[in-house]
Amino acid sequence: MTARFLAHWMTTAAALGVAAWILPGVRVDSPAALAVAALVLGFVNAIVRPLLVLLTLPFTVLTLGLFYFIVNGIAFGLAAFLVPGFSVASFFTAVLGAFVVGVTSWFIGIFSSRLDKTTGRSTVVEVRRHHDGRWGLAPGGGK
Numbered sequence: 001m002t003a004r005f006l007a008h009w010m011t012t013a014a015a016l017g018v019a020a021w022i023l024p025g026v027r028v029d030s031p032a033a034l035a036v037a038a039l040v041l042g043f044v045n046a047i048v049r050p051l052l053v054l055l056t057l058p059f060t061v062l063t064l065g066l067f068y069f070i071v072n073g074i075a076f077g078l079a080a081f082l083v084p085g086f087s088v089a090s091f092f093t094a095v096l097g098a099f100v101v102g103v104t105s106w107f108i109g110i111f112s113s114r115l116d117k118t119t120g121r122s123t124v125v126e127v128r129r130h131h132d133g134r135w136g137l138a139p140g141g142g143k
Helices: 003-022 031-055 057-062 067-082 091-111
Strands: 026-028 086-088 127-129 135-137
Touching: 003 026, 003 031, 003 091, 026 031, 031 057, 031 067, 031 086, 057 067, 067 086, 067 091, 086 091
Parallel strands: none
Antiparallel strands: 026 086, 127 135
């Protein structure tokens, strides 16, 4: 397993834990159920949710993107249905749970350091036209 996968999995598990702690309708019975639920939710978000987004695109456009919350709730509810020990009381709770997981994951992602230190950095490269008409790096322009 790669470190990036593990970091994403742990972030999703932490976000699910926060959702279970905040929302009374979201229940996780054990740490093992939390780990499996995070894994299944990641799988559902990677495989099923893009298909749902594609199929419901007209509704999403008509509602100016608000139907996307419903799609996320369906994916969250499906993960709860598939994992024993992870349950959601109602569809509205699933939508709220998906929202809490999304916001918590975003919040964790902002404040956690990136594993790849080169990602997100920009480099200024100065390019000039030489007197012979060719383009190339200016002296000291690649530093």
